[in-house]
Amino acid sequence: MDMETDQIYQIDVGNLLAFNPNHRFSSAPSSREELVKECVTEGTKLVQAIADTLFNLPSTETNDGPLVQLPPPSTKLPREKHLPRPKPPTKWEEFALKKGIQKRKKDKIVYDETTDKFKRRHGYDRVNDDNDIPIIEAKASDEPGEDPFAKRLDDKKKRVGKQEKNRLENLKSAAKAGALPSHVQLAVTGLPISGTKAQPKKIGKEALGDVAGLAATSTASGGKFDKKLPGEKPPKKQGKHHKYLPVVPRYGWVDEEKEQTNKVLGKLLSKHSHEILNVGKAINMYNDKKEKKKSGRSDKLKAKKDITKKKPYANKAN
């Protein structure tokens, strides 16, 4: 907004900011008050300039007063945090993209054929509720003595567990890309694999349960016949634990089986190396061998042969 020909102010209405780049103190201000006065008058001019633009903007009347819509600020200021990073697609999303599976919106009310009614999909009195099945017919493949209802619940638990594991993996890859959702935190918990560095953290109830389970399964029968303390829950995974590493290592990955065997072997050897190898004896043997090779040369420890001295019955051919 021009006030005088040589006074063009840079006005940013969005920030209520004005800058006058052309002001020069014409004469050195005589006193502090003079300086202050001049600054305030210059400031007044600038504020007046902003107000001129501001009050001419279209305004709406409200109870509190005239409301004006400000334009976005024109001065660029640095952000305080980085721009939100795009989330990497989850494993399902990648698969769906590859196969061309479209997302379909599910209705909240579904027709239930068993009762010929419309029921809700989730919640109270829902369609296909697991608890509502009265009869499960036996199939030829079923084992006698196995509870099919319990089996259904068990299957569901397994599915839920698998889903949780997949969710964790997806979040880990998102965290790696720096795009973890704001309300989620990934925390290290529980026990690490033996041989790796342990994270010193408080052990919670679940981790203690894991350790107890470990101890149980370390017995030969996999903890099946252990006497349980009152209140102790049965181990989550019955039987022995086996982790079979892939025989053929994945491309680009470290050969885990080889690493494992090497690690353990190394530890065993280093611990019991004194039993395996008698270092002193080995040295002596080595030295003897060496001496036999260099029979002509004299050793420091050996007494120096005095060639001037003649041995009485020396046989040179020896």
Add this chain to the structure above:
Amino acid sequence: RKRFEVKTLGFSSLELKNLIFFLGAVGRVAEVAGKSSVMMEIRTPKTHKAKRVLEKRAPKLVENGKKTLILHGTKTSATVSSVLMELYRLKKGGAIKYSRRNENIRPFESGGETSLEFFSLKTDCSIFVYGSHTKKRPDNLVLGRMYDHHVYDLIEVGIENFKSLLSFSYDKKIAPHEGSKPFICFTGEGFENVPELKQLKEVLTDLFRGEVVENLNLTGLDRAYICTAVSPTKVFLTHCAIKLKKSGTIVPRIELVEVGPSMDLVIRRNRLPNEGLRKEAMKSSKDKPKKKVKNVDQDDVLGKLGRVYIPEQEVGKIPLPDKSKGVKRERREGKVKKNKEEGSASKKLKESE
């Protein structure tokens, strides 16, 4: 070639392998793909409030207003403490003031920023003001900004000729309200030519700006910050209240009255952000966040169509007013009896008995 036999302590090779398998199999962890060697847990906030706080602090397209952190250094003089206190008062809604001394914060040294960054992370503040007083640098103020909770840039100024806001006398009616959006004015060619003053201009804008608003109430404009470049190294800063006077046009005549603290800022040291960081911080996304507008359709023939949902009216169950009190006694009793028969509760039952 050397050969030596290894006595594997009575373990047969099969037993050894089993031993190794046991060592490798640690419950759930073994089932997780061999990438991670540590168990991880997903933690989400248990309360809605905690979730809202986390979402507020997350990086967004359109950011919140920057909060200011005000700190004391190892030693502060009376001037510095009052400057910090008054700055806090001016920025009441968006500032956090720590009252303790911080001896291990040295903004210009490479190791002395860790404490600052930690505080910034904890309080979610992106601007900090650190005041200290030493013999070499008396009445020192360091203004700094953070990007992603790491120091972005710093500027150190010395305070001279400080006048506290208590020393100004003015009509209390024009006193600016807390949290009102201020006018910011810069005068002087120094702000364009001298790089340190340019940086100071940017930092002061960031500091005084507050929230970026779209709608502004014109009656709530009551303060202005005036910064004048007196010399290439000195800036005079003052805070004024605005008096709007009647003028012939819609635009009122502005009058400024000095109310607040006024001081001279002498540039001492500064640190500019490095170029890569600056470019990243200045990046802004051009697309606006997509706001989902529901129940609005665009039709080629009819234009803009909207959908209105009306709940079903159950005419029989509309609650009618119980006007039994506005009527004479017999009628009242009759009405009450009728309501009782219909089953709806009547407060006037007591009176009628």
